[in-house]
Amino acid sequence: MTTPIRRATSALLVGSVFVVLATACAADPTNVREAEHDRSSMPVDPAAVMGAPDRPIAGPQGAVGQFVVECPYSHALPDDPIVYPGEPGASHMHVFFGNTGADANSTLQSLLLDGTTCEQALDTASYWAPALYHDDVMLIPEKSVAYYRAGLDVDPTKVVAFPAGMAMIAGEPMAVEPQPTSVVAWSCGNGAMRWETPPSCPSGRGLRLDVTFPDCWDGEHLDVPGHREHMRYSSTGECPSTHPVHVPQLIFSVAYSFSGDPTGLKLASGGVLSGHADFVNSWDQDKLEDEVTFCLHRDVVCGVTSGRVSG
Amino acid sequence: MKLFRALIGVSVLSVSMIACGSGDETNTSTEAPTSEAPSSEAPSTEAPTAGVLNVPADYATIQEAVDAAAEGDLILIAPGTYNEAVQVTTNNIVIRGVDRNTVIMDGNFELDNGFRVVGASGVAIENMTAMNYTKNGFFWTGSTGYRGSYLTAWRNGDYGIYAFDSVGGLLENSYAAGSPDAGFYIGQCYPCDAVIRNVIAEHNGLGYSGTNSGGNLVIVNSVFRNNRAGIVPNSGSYELCYPQRKTTIVGNLVYSNNQPDTPAIDVALLAMGNGILSAGGVQNIIERNRVWNHNKTGIGLVPFLEEDANDAIPSKDAWGTDCATQKLQAPVVPDGPLLWDSQDTEVRGNVLEDNRRADIAVGSAGTNLWELGNCFEGNTFTTSAPLELETLAPCGSPLSETAGDWLAGDLNVITWLVDAETAPPSVDWKTANLPEMPQLEGMPDAATAPAVPASATPPTIDLAAITVPDKMD
Numbered sequence: 187m188t189t190p191i192r193r194a195t196s197a198l199l200v201g202s203v204f205v206v207l208a209t210a211c212a213a214d215p216t217n218v219r220e221a222e223h224d225r226s227s228m229p230v231d232p233a234a235v236m237g238a239p240d241r242p243i244a245g246p247q248g249a250v251g252q253f254v255v256e257c258p259y260s261h262a263l264p265d266d267p268i269v270y271p272g273e274p275g276a277s278h279m280h281v282f283f284g285n286t287g288a289d290a291n292s293t294l295q296s297l298l299l300d301g302t303t304c305e306q307a308l309d310t311a312s313y314w315a316p317a318l319y320h321d322d323v324m325l326i327p328e329k330s331v332a333y334y335r336a337g338l339d340v341d342p343t344k345v346v347a348f349p350a351g352m353a354m355i356a357g358e359p360m361a362v363e364p365q366p367t368s369v370v371a372w373s374c375g376n377g378a379m380r381w382e383t384p385p386s387c388p389s390g391r392g393l394r395l396d397v398t399f400p401d402c403w404d405g406e407h408l409d410v411p412g413h414r415e416h417m418r419y420s421s422t423g424e425c426p427s428t429h430p431v432h433v434p435q436l437i438f439s440v441a442y443s444f445s446g447d448p449t450g451l452k453l454a455s456g457g458v459l460s461g462h463a464d465f466v467n468s469w470d471q472d473k474l475e476d477e478v479t480f481c482l483h484r485d486v487v488c489g490v491t492s493g494r495v496s497g
Numbered sequence: 498m499k500l501f502r503a504l505i506g507v508s509v510l511s512v513s514m515i516a517c518g519s520g521d522e523t524n525t526s527t528e529a530p531t532s533e534a535p536s537s538e539a540p541s542t543e544a545p546t547a548g549v550l551n552v553p554a555d556y557a558t559i560q561e562a563v564d565a566a567a568e569g570d571l572i573l574i575a576p577g578t579y580n581e582a583v584q585v586t587t588n589n590i591v592i593r594g595v596d597r598n599t600v601i602m603d604g605n606f607e608l609d610n611g612f613r614v615v616g617a618s619g620v621a622i623e624n625m626t627a628m629n630y631t632k633n634g635f636f637w638t639g640s641t642g643y644r645g646s647y648l649t650a651w652r653n654g655d656y657g658i659y660a661f662d663s664v665g666g667l668l669e670n671s672y673a674a675g676s677p678d679a680g681f682y683i684g685q686c687y688p689c690d691a692v693i694r695n696v697i698a699e700h701n702g703l704g705y706s707g708t709n710s711g712g713n714l715v716i717v718n719s720v721f722r723n724n725r726a727g728i729v730p731n732s733g734s735y736e737l738c739y740p741q742r743k744t745t746i747v748g749n750l751v752y753s754n755n756q757p758d759t760p761a762i763d764v765a766l767l768a769m770g771n772g773i774l775s776a777g778g779v780q781n782i783i784e785r786n787r788v789w790n791h792n793k794t795g796i797g798l799v800p801f802l803e804e805d806a807n808d809a810i811p812s813k814d815a816w817g818t819d820c821a822t823q824k825l826q827a828p829v830v831p832d833g834p835l836l837w838d839s840q841d842t843e844v845r846g847n848v849l850e851d852n853r854r855a856d857i858a859v860g861s862a863g864t865n866l867w868e869l870g871n872c873f874e875g876n877t878f879t880t881s882a883p884l885e886l887e888t889l890a891p892c893g894s895p896l897s898e899t900a901g902d903w904l905a906g907d908l909n910v911i912t913w914l915v916d917a918e919t920a921p922p923s924v925d926w927k928t929a930n931l932p933e934m935p936q937l938e939g940m941p942d943a944a945t946a947p948a949v950p951a952s953a954t955p956p957t958i959d960l961a962a963i964t965v966p967d968k969m970d
Contacts, residue, residue: 245828246807248685248737305631307607376735377805378830388804480584486616486639487662492655
């Protein structure tokens with residue numbers, strides 16, 4: 187089954203994504219549970235299949251059009267709505283941001299009805315990442331920041347919103363070697379330095395995990411077995427012909443108040459090299475499309491990260 | 498509360514009178530001298546028959562009217578509460594409330610911006626109130642030519658009235674309270690070519706903030722009181738167009754910016770208790786302001802420590818680089834923290850009292866103060882840091898290490914980092930105690946005045962005519 191873009195933006199999408207996220211229809215190749223069973227057929231390094239941005243995306247904000255959503259921490263669960271739908275407790279521990287109800291049983295329908303921690307109340311999408319532990323104590327993140335931009339050197343007028351219910355993963359949870367910092371990196375505060383492993387951050391400019399999602403979509407699948415094959419990273423501003431649809435490049439940053447000596451840090455998915463993040467588009471779709479049109483197409487900075495402490 | 502309201506009434510009157518002293522006009526539409534000339538930019542200004550789109554009579558929502566508007570049109574909004582977040586992308590339109598205090602945009606703590614002008618030029622917004630937005634009351638971004646007149650922004654989650662990456666602006670006769678960041682903000686522009694005049698900012702994290710902005714940026718005849726900190730331009734590589742430079746701050750009343758119960762971003766906690774604070778800005782001019790009752794400095798020039806840098810600090814010979822050019826230059830990420838020193842700023846003729854750390858002050862984090870080029874002259878003050886500051890750092894001649902003891906009474910600004918951690922914490926902007934929303938003077942003849950889109954050339958302010966304002970209460 188394929189899902190044309192148009193369907194994804196219509197009322198039909200609620201039903202179709204419900205299928206993607208939650209049902210166990212074995213004949214449906216977009217079924218995510220089957221995706222898990224397909225794991226053996228996945229490439230050794232599934233992240234490498236998707237490529238990587240041409241270079242790490244960092245530096246002063248304000249050079250290119252963007253919209254930004256800050257979402258305080260919501261909750262932690264050993265659930266993964268994409269990889270282990272319907273199987274509470276099957277995953278390593280994740281920290282969730284945005285959608286307040288995201289869990290193993292979530293569907294697009296349920297996510298759209300849930301609340302959000304985001305200061306953008308119409309961003310009811312769900313974002314999650316592996317929990318970070320320090321000496322085996324789970325650290326509660328301060329907030330997340332989701333930066334939405336056109337991919338590097340991409341003509342921003344080509345970018346279309348993610349279809350409702352689209353699911354994707356960036357970074358490799360099984361990684362034991364350093365990943366490209368253009369995909370997964372550690373940083374301090376709003377700084378532009380990117381590290382493969384957590385640096386020692388100054389007090390007040392705490393540690394962040396930065397994950398850059400792919401920005402090219404195959405135009406058909408909201409998700410696929412393995413959760414990778416429907417997405418690619420653009421290169422030199424172009425998407426490959428197999429994945430011709432430019433979608434926003436989501437850079438998802440998990441901010442901790444943790445600073446200082448990084449010894450003793452590890453992610454729930456493994457060591458500090460196993461950074462990754464997951465995204466399910468359950469935005470208010472009209473608002474998401476507006477933001478793409480107003481901010482990205484017009485190449486205007488619709489917001490920057492704030493220094494807001496909380497509240 | 499009655500007393501407070503009466504005070505507001507008085508204060509607005511006196512602010513208006515100040516305005517009359519620096520210009521004869523009383524009507525926005527005639528104040529901008531360039532608005533009459535460039536008819537090619539705004540042909541409708543000469544044709545009062547230009548379209549008027551009435552909300553809700555002609556269009557049920559403001560957004561529908563905005564979407565239907567053509568350049569030169571006037572959108573006229575009747576009294577009422579509008580739960581809208583309006584996007585504006587049409588150039589040269591005017592959006593006006595018939596009554597400033599009863600045309601109310603209400604975000605209900607869910608909508609993001611009352612108005613967001615996205616890359617449209619010449620958009621003027623007039624005579625209304627925006628409250629309870631999670632981001633900003635009124636927001637221009639990527640605009641050339643913008644104007645906000647007779648606006649009230651109250652209890653919004655980021656800024657009250659906010660111009661980013663925009664040039665050619667005028668914010669006037671407006672009021673902002675209850676934002677954790679700044680009541681008024683103009684940032685990421687050089688040259689900005691912008692004027693802020695006759696505004697009141699209170700109970701915000703910062704009264705005014707402007708990161709990396711300047712170049713014909715003038716803040717005059719306004720009131721900044723009861724914020725965490727008053728007027729706080731700063732430099733930083735986290736956004737573009739650094740350093741902050743060439744902002745002119747003249748004839749303002751700046752007082753009691755120690756307010757402990759406001760919402761506050763991190764920088765507001767750091768700057769708390771200062772009246773006018775340049776944090777890493779250069780080539781600013783601070784003249785003839787009246788500044789009193791601050792726990793720290795009345796006027797302070799201090800470094801801005803940026804530990805999570807995005808680019809190197811431009812050398813002095815690059816300070817003339819305009820923002821558009823700098824945007825094209827690839828950043829060079831430094832290994833360590835940045836220290837943006839306040840430099841080459843002139844502080845003259847201000848009247849200061851009861852600023853309890855020092856009325857006037859300059860500080861650094863290691864740089865020799867005489868190498869920073871800041872000067873102080875003709876101020877009325879009691880205390881300074883370092884001591885004898887006007888003797889050490891007179892204007893008009895190069896500063897000298899041997900002018901005196903530069904270390905006596907050092908500001909010791911590093912301790913502020915510790916102070917920020919023990920400052921009264923930020924209060925949730927949604928529930929912070931605020932003064933009752935004031936009933937403020939509205940735009941004259943709002944129902945009938947012709948539409949004048951925003952000019953990209955702000956009015957020229959006769960700075961020389963501005964005297965130190967009197968206290969209002």
